Amino acid sequence: MERRVTLQDVAERAGTSRTTAHYVLTGRDREMRIGEDTRRRVLRAANELRYRPDLMARGLRTQVTRTIALIADAVASEAYAGDLVAGALAATAARGYLLFVCETGEDAELEEALVEELLARHVDAFLYATYFTRDVVVPAALRDQRVALLNCRAPGLPSVVPDEVGAGRTAAEALLSAGYRDGIWLVGEPAPHVVASVERLRGIEEALTAAGVRAAGTVPCAWWPESAFERFGALLDDGQEPAAVICANDRVAMGVYQALAVRGRRVPDDLAVVSFDDSDLAVWLHPALTSVALPHRELAAIAVDLLLGEGGPPPGEHRVPMPLRRRESVAVRG
Template structure:
């Protein structure tokens, strides 16, 4: 049989104090209760000698606080590129002495409702509601009266009803354009990828690029995948296009563009500079290594939990900066 765990009473008896004094010391309330330093040290020493661990289940039943947080996402948990958001959330929860539960709905509202119900049955204190792609969402009815922070998504109302943590995609567009402008590029800059109204990142990135005064040449439209980008860029090159710089809407598009430029004998960055967004593993794997604007996955996860467990404040949209990772895919234009 497993050894019987030490009780608070046993700690108090060994330390020579009352049970309530031992409780105040072990819950950090010794200053409020004016407990002497000598008594505090005796309690801590006794707890260590007895390997005392508090009964969290009993405490949660008494206080109605479980020190647990649930993160509910559509596909965030299983996406290799977004895993850092989970790491950030876990680290922030641990730093605040909380456990983090993770549930993935895969976009199924029935599964989502079941997950939320199960977490509520376990008396989870607060929730992070997350999305793989930045988009507008409706907070599920079961969560409307609960502490909730939105991770990588926004409320549909004109003013935020919850704290929302999202990447600063507009600022990322500004950074991409200025990086090319600083390298001397003024002409022959093409956006690669399809900009649609329902894709928040694409709209914001394009708006940021436009705000800098950078003049974009004809766009090269494609889906956000390597094979579609390869076909679109190859077709444009065969049609006589002479790009000097490509702004790819994500790293997968950049991979396809790299292959098309290589096949056409257009070396990077000697003839064509390339910049992208996301800073996934692909960016460092490509040769030459790809300059990319990083999605702040880890910071998003950390800040979401910090905001959730921090002091109450008015709901707001928090846009986290996306830093540029300068690598070898940008050079000065050969001709201007």
């Protein structure tokens, strides 16, 4: 195995002391009044020897390793939430940090072991994330660390979450502004234990009430295409004629599209459709689906900024707006 190049090797190649080489390679040459010729010799020697600083050893001395750990339930393997990881990677790299990504699979013992291993490696800070927004219990070992919660919440800890209430208002207002005031149905089973379900429904009701409008009804179905296809199809077969629907997510919207298609009906001519999440499905469907986006990359970037800010992340819940992606699934009513 090839021996690691050390700072002493660089100093000997450059003909300087180890201390001088250290000051040059840490950007303190001007502060220490090191001459330009010496600085160049050190940099040339480091380049020729392909010197890489031992960041772990430096971290043990300074207690700063410039590393962050992302501990998540299923974010890394769940393609739907992959942008959380991508956003965190980009934000940490922009600040000169390295990101460890650890997935627990909701295994409490594995989570505890990972936290202990990361603490032993002197990680500077922690992001604790979930692939869908929910309330969590954070490992006790993290509570006295610099930590921010990403896409989840826990009492007393700083968290960054999507503004699902605002998203509900946005979805309803997309239909109201296009002229829809009656025949608006909600598709998707209300789930009291799911933050997105509760808060999106609250936002929808707030917007409709403010406009003096009431939803025509709810089609209770699982948040998957098959269930939406069956239950919404049954609604149509019972003789109901919805003018517009707000779907719990894009997967539900896909089931609604299919139920309409097999009955010879078209979006948006016969029915306007608005949804949530702005997943890949939204642009694959034909016509393309109007959907309120989950800003995963922005959530992660904000969480990293808060985590690394001076004094640590401020307490409380930080809500990130969810933008509307307008597409062809909503036609303006004449």
